[in-house]
Amino acid sequence: MVTLSAWPWGNFGNLKYLLYAPLAAQVVYSIAYEEDYTRAFWCLNILIICGLKGLVHVLWSTYNNMLFLTRTLRINPKGVDFKQIDHEWHWDNYILLQAILASIICYMSPTRQLGQIGATFYENTMMMMNNTIPLWNTKGFIVLLVLHVTFSEPLYYFFHRSSHRNNYFFTRYHSFHHSSPVPNPMTANNATLLESLILCVVAGVPLIGSCLLGVGSISLIYVYAIMFDFLRCLGHCNVEIFSHKLFETLPILQYLIYTPTYHSLHHQDMETNFCLFMPIFDVLGNTLNPNSWELQKKIRLAAGKPQRVPEFVFLAHGVDVMSAMHAPFLFRSFASMPYTTRLFLLPMWPFTFMVMLGMWVWSKAFLYSFYTLRNNLCQNWAVPRLGFHYFLPFAKQGINNLIEDAILRADKLGVRVISLAALNKNEALNGGGTLFVNKHPDLRVRVVHGNTLTAAVILNEVSKDVKEVFLTGATSKLGRAIALYLCRRGVKVLMLTLSVERFQKIQKEAPAEFQNYLVQVTKYNAAQHCKTWIVGKWLTPREQSWAPAGTHFHQFVVPPILKFRRNCTYGDLAAMRLPKDVQGVGTCEYTMERGVVHACHAGGLVHMLEGWEHHEVGAIDVDRIDIVWEAAMRHGLSSLSSLSD
Template sequence: MVTLSVWPWESYGNLKYLLYAPLAAQVVYSWTYEQDYSRALWCLHILIICGLKGLVHVLWSVYNNMLWVTRTLRINPNGVDSKQIDHEWHWDNYILLQAIIASMICYMSPSLMMMNSIPLWNTKGLIALIVIHVTFSEPLYYYLHRSFHRNNYFFTHFHSFHHSSPVPHPMTAGNATLLENLILCVVAGVPLIGSCLLGVGSISLIYGYAIMFDFLRCLGHCNVEIFSHKLFETLPILRYLIYTPTYHTLHHQEMGTNFCLFMPLFDVLGNTLNSNSWELQKKIRLASGERKRAPEFVFLAHGVDVMSAMHAPFVFRSFASMPYTTRLFLLPMWPFTFMVMLGMWVWSKAFLFSFYTLRNNLCQTWGVPRFGFQYFLPFATQGINDQIEAAILRADKIGVKVISLAALNKNEALNGGGTLFVNKHPDLRVRVVHGNTLTAAVILNEIPKDVKEVFLTGATSKLGRAIALYLCRRGVRVLMLTMSIERFQKIQKEAPAEFQNYLVQVTKYNAAQNCKTWIVGKWLTPREQSWAPAGTHFHQFVVPPILKFRRNCTYGDLAAMRLPKDVQGLGTCEYTMERGVVHACHAGGVVHMLEGWKHHEVGAIDVDRIDLVWEAAMRHGLSSVSSFTN
């Protein structure tokens, strides 16, 4: 019997979706070669219903993860981490199971297969379905659910799998073992089959019940309280007719209570009602208007392009939990996402959303509704700065300690690396940080100690300047690629007199044809890369990263750091980074907050602080992800 805890297609992975192929093939075959379309119609309805059931879960997940909408009504404040997402990866197994059972029923009972003879609507059918659901499905589910909890064998081998998810989520609703879902098929199927056998079934009844059943299951597992307590105070009887997300969450916290399917009435009759069900629900609703504890650190991110915008966790949480890559299933969504982008651009407000939480909600990521190309439109500069400024002022108002600017949000040409906002608002309590000091530290610690010469592109940029000044102090000869003698001389004069000769201006790439350590801060074409000798390693801080054209050379990734092991609720990847890894500038803001530093980190990088920031990062458990770290 333990085999019923394992799905037959568990080893198939995502190839399990091929099991839908026979249904699709039946539709095509019947419409092509058969005169009787009833079988094809039944199979088509099964496929459509399966698609709608999956869509219900996805839409509930979208709502559940829209923290800018739901943050004040969350029941469990913890985030869903990658471990839980992996645990619930195949939450839709039950939909496939129901499709298989429905197709078997249609072949064994031809009378049920005559979909073209079933009316679109039948009021008697609705009444019959409700009666069967209340008198059969609800008590049966309650009895079996309670039995699974009270029988140690069944709970350990079957039901504990469902309760292994620490934070309820709409996807948790379908995440259960084969035996549990077989039982659920009986609970959900009998009212439908019974109505049809009584001759009062209808198309709308089949669709409506199948979808509403999943809708209510997702509602109960949603980690957001959507019902107003006033509704239950005005109509107390509703407390026993419909459960709430708080009601079901209590079952996951105190597993000896609240066993019902959708109707708390049966917990009342079975004396298993959690006495705190309605008080907690009211408390959560009343607290939604109160001021919440502000995160101590905010990372102000932005979109990169239209496709990467779909990497947000409120779109597809499973996709967001893995490093970003363009996938084929995203292509059909591109037009819709593009329209959303245009809408956000036209109606630009400080559209803030939390990607994930670190260390018990102390850190969050907010987003600015802008995409990469917009930062290079001259007429968009003011609008972008206005939104960044609005986010900084909001962070200052709610009590955020540190706000860190991501990539293009701190572009030198845009706002001087954040200097614009600090100068405009000298009384800011929130510290504005570009995080580039730690970025420089990560790059510099990748360079082997025995290197005596490096070739640096983007040499007069904020990072290029700091890297050049640091390396020359270390006695490393720096070939600085720049056409501007004035900018080169300005940087050279910043170096101590005894090290100024280690900074050398070059104007062509052939000057580095004998140098095997390249630090890239500017995009390189294949021709430009061809000047590097075999065995060269390309360290880089250019966005986007350069393409790997040379097979006889090695390429480093963008500067990044792995977060400490005690980080909690991390369920999404930062763009192309691995799980638990963030860009170095993001980590730099975290370190700034953890150290409690009171200065703004904007404008030019303070070279004297590079080692200090690196040591602080190491002290707090962050680590470099580069294999070239010293």
């Protein structure tokens, strides 16, 4: 292990946050047992500043991932994938490091070999923490600015340039930072221990110097600590936020503040643009990339103009208020893992609920894209509705209007295929998409519900030696197709439905010699001896209790049924693993594991890759099930076929 390359708490995982506990304990102890709150006040401020620094990164990341706002201003169009997210998982190590160093300063005594300078610093710090100096000190900000420009900027420039020109240092330390292919706010301070210590010196000297000179203030510490991280995130945000007109009006600003484009060029050409925040030092050091402002102007001028159009769009939707917070523009680390309800989401529920109400009022503004596949050739959009909305009678027209707007927008942009997620193609809502195709017969974009591949995935999970299955949701689009396919295979299908008319209609669609394999049942006890259940309708614990021990529940119901039976096994929702060459995927699709999407999503993708020209709406064409399955296999998708206890 190279010295100072790894973090001391590198093996702690998320337990590293317990290292903040002594600071919190000091606050509680001082308030409870001490008359002097100096250290408590100091520790409390350290915790608050650390929280604010982390919030700065999260908010920048949120903005960076709001593709509906930033898509046309992105510098590097590629998406951040799982590998980069994992690489930057502990990006906040440096915040913990700064908290520890600040705590050491807090507990230093002027008598411990600090001399007169240390005593002066300690005295001024304690005075500041005791609020005996102003909250705001203008002189302090002037001194801090001078120290930053004359010390921090040149020191950082020197170390940064040296780290690139010294092969030993770069390969063992700085290459860790450059291992992130797409700049991101979390990339800003994702570095080795040694580099973070150097950055602490760069950021700390102006603050310490101001305190030594007796002009420090509480606002000085807060503003500089937060603005330092704010500007670091700005440079790594991968979204060009500055207007080129600003630099044309005031050319001197080009040398006083860097732009995201300016810093992104450093990640492309690592021999240029080494400055901290001020390009003037690259000018003085003759390391300025000549394309810095031309590229920035080009990106700004291109904003709002037609961009590369995705060939495939998957129109998703939220399931509930909690799962809506699984969107990658909120917490990318949380979104990169399969969705589960977490305690840290509970305090955010009221705010998310209010946002949901706002989206009802102004829905069209929230038609957003989530992530990109294969270099922006495929995108996810989302209808701003949660699962329960689809079952409100008065919401039906509004939801269909949103879906129709998305289809027409995709058609206007030149998208080839738009695929509808689970509830967006509900039969009672729009007839599996037939409503839109019939209303707009001249659509160039192909509308696809993807259920053909969903049926194929479920059917290929059913063992070839199964002779009898119990099917709920039997008269739905998927239930009908599954029943007709299995009966052709000589499998007896117990179709749970109370409607004789619907059952007979489906039975008549089967070839005459196989119609007797379709059997209508009206109660769950009819399946008490059947060990293969295909579930298309939610099951209560009582309904599941009719299944014999050893039963496997295949399912295509959303949300998936709960696993009540310990002596039975439960299949996942129909899903497929994406090909290995898919790029830019950093979000898990609902509860699916990484790199896995719902089968209907994959079905739309296959439709696009095959170049099929028909709409896949309404009833499933049973004769196409094997065709779609073989096409999916040909394009590198694979079935999970996992059995879970």
